Amino acid sequence: MPLQFPFSAVVGSDTGVDSNDMALALILTTISPDVGGVLVRGEKGTAKSTMVRALAGVLPPIEVIAGDRFSTDPAEPGATSPDGPFASDAETETRPVRLVELPIGAGEDRVLGSLHLERALADGKAEYEPGLLARAHRGILYVDEVNLLHDHLVDLLLDAAAMGRSTVERDGISVAHAARFVLVGTMNPEEGELRPQLLDRFGLTVEVSAPRDPAMRVEVVRRRMAFDADPAAFVAAYQGAEAELTGRIERARKRIADVELTDAALLKIAEVCAAFDVDGMRADLVTARAAIAHAAWHDRTSVTRDDIRAAARLALPHRRRRNPFDAPGIDEDLLDQILGDDEPDPTPPDGSPDRPVETPASSSAEPVDTPAPESLAEDSSAPEVAQHPSPSEAGAGTGAGTDTTTVGTTTPYRPKLVAVPGLGTGEQGRRSRAITSAGHRIAARTANGTGGSIDLVETIRAAAPHQGSRARVGTRLTLRPDDLRVAIREGQEANLILFCVDASGSMAARTRMQQVKTAVLSLLLDAYRRRDKVGLVTFRAESGVLALPPTSSVEVAAARLEELPAGGRTPLAEGLLTAVETLRVEALRDPNRRPLLVLVTDGRATAGPDAVERSRALARQIAGTGLAALVIDCESGRFRLGLARDLAADLGAEYLPLGEVSATSLVGAVQHRFGGAA
Structure with a gap:
């Protein structure tokens, strides 16, 4: 090994x-x-x-x-095992x-x-x-x-x-x-x-x-290279430190039963958890157990303020999140304010002074710069994507209607299932119907050397008619490789949802763009829950832009959506071409993941010659591929041209006016189109 x-x-x-x-x-x-x-x-x-x-x-x-x-x-009283029972002197x-x-x-x-x-x-x-x-x-x-x-x-x-x-x-x-x-x-x-x-x-x-x-x-590089050059010598050099650590863990385990969690300490833990507004009571239990373990680790007989602080820093950050777009973490200044300067129980039960406390992060420790999740969009390790120009840059040289605006979202709602029609074979998820390795059994097939759960009944049934012609030994069933059958199971798959959003000047009205972003954000939340990949294409000025390549990180998608500006002309055909090319490349990478195109537009096309005709011709070509799509019409006002409705017909997609994008109307339209249920 x-x-x-x-x-x-x-x-x-x-x-x-x-x-x-x-x-x-x-x-x-x-x-x-x-x-x-x-x-x-x-x-x-x-x-x-x-x-x-x-x-x-x-x-x-x-x-x-x-x-x-x-x-x-x-040593466990009453312990049982499938390999048992065992004698008392086993x-x-x-x-x-x-x-x-x-x-x-x-x-x-x-x-x-x-x-x-x-x-x-x-x-x-x-x-x-x-x-x-x-x-x-x-x-x-x-x-x-x-x-x-x-x-x-x-x-x-x-x-x-x-x-x-x-x-x-x-x-x-x-x-x-x-x-x-x-x-x-x-x-x-x-x-x-x-x-x-x-x-x-x-x-x-x-x-x-x-x-x-x-x-x-x-130092990291030096140690790794030293280990790779001579693993035995490197491991031997740390044997003493490893043995010391093992002994300290063993002593802490024996001591943990003797650590006292006083009522004052327990009340302080409850105050911390309540102040950080965590869900449920598991946070209190975990913080208390971790504080006791921390006290035992430091050879203390009662839980102190520093034990509670160390435990809260580790037990609470992920319990404060209400949705995947919330930043994990904990406000340590607030934590210190709640804990105060006094110990919850300053005097140990035996009356002896406690040993000095090692703080979780001493002032001499090297600072570590941990990027917050919001910075993922700027992090050099994040996927390379085409960045939107700033509002001041976006309008340069685009002609009429070049002013850009950027608005945020309102509170998202939870839409019901948006499912791709048919039966897929993609990665397991929680969206569309698919043949998967988990789910209810619907049939069986020949194994043919492929993986899968053996269907014993169907295997025996396939072998039974041939037993008379095979050399059987006694009553044993004689099987051959071609008798093996595996179960075919129907479950649910994850999909790729590609949002193609019109960010032109006709979309720049504050209320309209806010409604669009809220609808997309709601679907992003749903994609997170259902294990989907998401991508974001925008089109404005003269081109379509892949603002976010398909990814499983909805945090990054939400950040890109929030900062999406609007303004300039409407290159609808270029947006559709960018979406089609994105789906083509992704199909090469992951051919079993079925896509769903969500096009958010008012149907206008103002960039380039014959813009409307080119857009509709391209839509009809896309419809011929059988791509599942939904068009959300963002046109507003008393006099409407109905361009998005015509585009939806060309695309073979479901049509939905923006005014009906709500928790109920969007759900109803999607369910009508795809026959889904939450």
């Missing part, structure tokens, strides 16, 4: 765990697994995965019953803590476990083969890019996290086993946000970024 980079060798954690938020969060949740795991958000290349994988190397080993595949704790063994990685593309069989197919076919026995949840019991379950995890796997994790057990009822077997683990997820926010239900299940969250101090960056 290749050597792992040492935990204590990660730059930042070597100056003290408390000076590194990620290291501290990981340590606290391993001291007290009831804290609920850690979510690490940050840009690529910031040692997120390196530190998580190194964590298992500093955790104290655990004792298990020898030969038990489910890591049963022999042999035990000590082994390292496991770090089990859950691939984002894993199937349910691999996660939950399933029927041992070889035993079933060879011996006729229905035997359970444990999955990843069983292997992770009493260890760490790590999900890299957790925000890309399929919804059906998210549901499995939510059930296991809530119950501490996994139950399997399938393929003629019924098994339940303990599944208590520390859930650690890492993610890059640029690639999309995390499902709210799973986000809330993470006890702690941290934001990480690459250091901006050149000296620290040099």
Whole structure:
């Protein structure tokens, strides 16, 4: 097995765990697994995965019953295992803590476990083969890019996290086993946000970024190159620090039961959570558990102000978000104001003075510049996109109507499902009907070496007529590869929603543009919930612009929408051409993801010769491709030309006036067009 980079060798954690938020969060949740795991958000290349994988190397080993595949704790009273029962004097063994990685593309069989197919076919026995949840019991379950995890796997994790057990009822077997683990997820926010239900299940969250101090960056490179050149020597150099860290974690675990959470400290935690307006009571529980773990980590016998502060900084930021466009984080000045200068319980129960407190971020620690999510649109690591010119630049040289304006949005509403018609085969999501690996079984097909869940009944049915001509041994069923059948399941897929928005002078009226942006923002929120990719094309002046290439990050999309200016001529044909080209390129990258074009326009076309005719001819060509589309008509006033209605007819799209864009009318139009339901 290749050597792992040492935990204590990660730059930042070597100056003290408390000076590194990620290291501290990981340590606290391993001291007290009831804290609920850690979510690490940050840009690529910031040692997120390196530190998580190194964590298992500093955790104290655990004792298990020898030969038990489910890591049963022999000291746990009344513990049961599918491999049991065990004698009271059953042999035990000590082994390292496991770090089990859950691939984002894993199937349910691999996660939950399933029927041992070889035993079933060879011996006729229905035997359970444990999955990843069983292997992770009493260890760490790590999900890299957790925000890309399929919804059906998210549901499995939510059930296991809530119950501490996994139950399997399938393929003629019924098994339940303990599944208590520390859930650690890492993610890059640029690639999309995390499902709210799973986000809330993470006890702690941290934001990480690459250091901006050149000296620290040099040290990162130096250590990585030294490890790559001679891993054994590098690991050996940190053995002492690793052993010291392991011993401190073990002592903290033993001490945690003796830490007192006084009524005054508990009241202070409640005041903090109430002041930050978090949802539910889980924040209070997690903050209290993390504060106790922090006190044990620092060898204290009661929870202090600094323990509460350290816990709140990690437990509250992600619970303050009401929607994916809210900035994560916490106002530390407000936190200090709420906590005050006095300790909630200044005198420990034994009357002895407490030891000095190590603050979570000492004044000598190197500052780390963490970009806020709003800055993602400007971050050099964000996808390269064509930027809109500033309002002062946009009007230059465009002729009549070149003044530009920029308005914001109003409160978004929640539209119901916008679905692409037909049956797709795209990535699992929560929008359109599709053949997926999860969902209800509708048929079976020949395996042909492809993946999928074995349909045992259909496999036996395919083999049964040929048993007379095959050399059977006793009563055993003789199978051949061409007998294997896999289930065909219908679920839901994620789609690509491409917004094509008219940003010309005819759209510059403040109320009209505000309504347009609010409608688009509402659909962006819906796309976030349904795991879609979104893109934004705008057209104004003389050209169409890809303002945002298709992405899973609706935060970036919302930011681009908010700053979208309006003014200039209306190059409708150029906007449609840009949208078509964007969809063509994306189809090459992801051919199974079906698109939906949402065109927001008043139907006017004023840029270039024969602008109207060119636009309508192009619309008819697009209609011939079968592209699903919706046209929102932004024309207003008493006398209307009806150009957008004609354009919708040419495009083969549903037509919807802007005046009817509301929580009810938009939903009704979309449902009428696509037959969807929320």
